Amino acid sequence: AGEKKNGTNRGNYVSFTVWQKKSQFSAWRKGDAFKEAHGGTSIGAFVSTMVKSALILKGPPRPAFYDGLLVQSIVPDSIPETVDGWRNVDANGEKVLPAECFVACNQFFVSKENAAAFEKRWADRDSKLKACDGFVAFTMLRRDCQVKGHGTTAMTDEEPTYVSTTIWRDRKAFDSWREGNAFKQAHGQAKPPSEANDSKTSSQAPPQPLWNKPPNPVFYEGTLVISTKEGA
Numbered sequence: 001a002g003e004k005k006n007g008t009n010r011g012n013y014v015s016f017t018v019w020q021k022k023s024q025f026s027a028w029r030k031g032d033a034f035k036e037a038h039g040g041t042s043i044g045a046f047v048s049t050m051v052k053s054a055l056i057l058k059g060p061p062r063p064a065f066y067d068g069l070l071v072q073s074i075v076p077d078s079i080p081e082t083v084d085g086w087r088n089v090d091a092n093g094e095k096v097l098p099a100e101c102f103v104a105c106n107q108f109f110v111s112k113e114n115a116a117a118f119e120k121r122w123a124d125r126d127s128k129l130k131a132c133d134g135f136v137a138f139t140m141l142r143r144d145c146q147v148k149g150h151g152t153t154a155m156t157d158e159e160p161t162y163v164s165t166t167i168w169r170d171r172k173a174f175d176s177w178r179e180g181n182a183f184k185q186a187h188g189q190a191k192p193p194s195e196a197n198d199s200k201t202s203s204q205a206p207p208q209p210l211w212n213k214p215p216n217p218v219f220y221e222g223t224l225v226i227s228t229k230e231g232a
Contacts, residue, residue, distance in 0.1 A: 011062065014220065016103075016165070018068065018139070033085075064155075066141035066163065070122060072129060073137035073231035080225050087224045101136060101222035102171045106215045107160035114210040115142075118162065121210065128182040129166070134173020137231060138166045160216070167222065 019025040028034055080087060080100070091097060110118045122140055129135045141163045145155050155161075168174040177183055 022067075022144075064159075065144040065146075067144050069119065069140040069142055071137075071139050072127065074130060074135060075231050076136070076227055076229070079227060079229060082226060087226060089224065097223040099170070099221035099223060100225045102168045102174050103220040103222050104166045104168065104174055105218045105220070106164045107218060108162040108164070108215050109157075109212045110161045110210055111212060115161070118210040121207065126185075128185070129177075132173075132177045132180075132182055134169035134176070136167040136169060138164070140164050171221075 017025075019028075082088070089097060108118070119140075119142075127138075129138055143155060143159065143161050143163075166174075168177070
């Protein structure tokens with residue numbers, strides 16, 4: 001889960017769950033674990049959950065689903081402790097939980113005609129993220145509009161078709177990356193030495209944008225983190 005720091009008005013908290021396969025997510029959503037997590041073990045428990053949510057939330061949650069592309073992650077040094085599959089933390093309802101990671105997202109508005117070219121451009125990039133101190137994981141997400149029901153919100157022109165998410169150990173690690181050469185090279189602000197000395201390469205015009213409007217960055221503080229021993 002994450003608390004939004006700036007950007008769009010699509011919710012100041014976002015839960016972000018990664019599954020290996022869409023079929024595995026669908027199986028979980030139809031099983032007892034999903035029902036228990038959402039207060040569905042009995043009609044009384046479900047009603048109680050809905051009442052509590054109504055008192056806290058300003059509106060109903062807005063589920064959205066994505067296909068994960070170009071996934072990168074490191075093997076974590078430690079795994080957060082869980083109890084019965086969930087985090088056991090001191091949440092007293094009076095103070096917000098401490099941040100456990102920092103998440104930098106970028107929202108892209110790409111038309112269907114440019115989707116393949118947009119994905120190829122990202123796939124062709126020479127990523128240096130894994131070499132950066134504090135990097136945890138990266139995923140390029142493509143909006144999946146095929147999932148129906150369970151409160152799924154239909155996609156509109158105001159919603160990004162692609163979202164990149166980069167998870168960092170903390171805000172300091174993200175700021176160090178953004179101020180370093182790896183960020184400049186990834187965003188075309190600097191060229192590797194081999195390219196900088198190549199006059200033919202350096203004289204080429206930068207590639208044209210493939211999105212309909214400029215990307216929209218959004219930042220989150222991650223809380224209640226759960227991860228596997230492999231990462232991600």
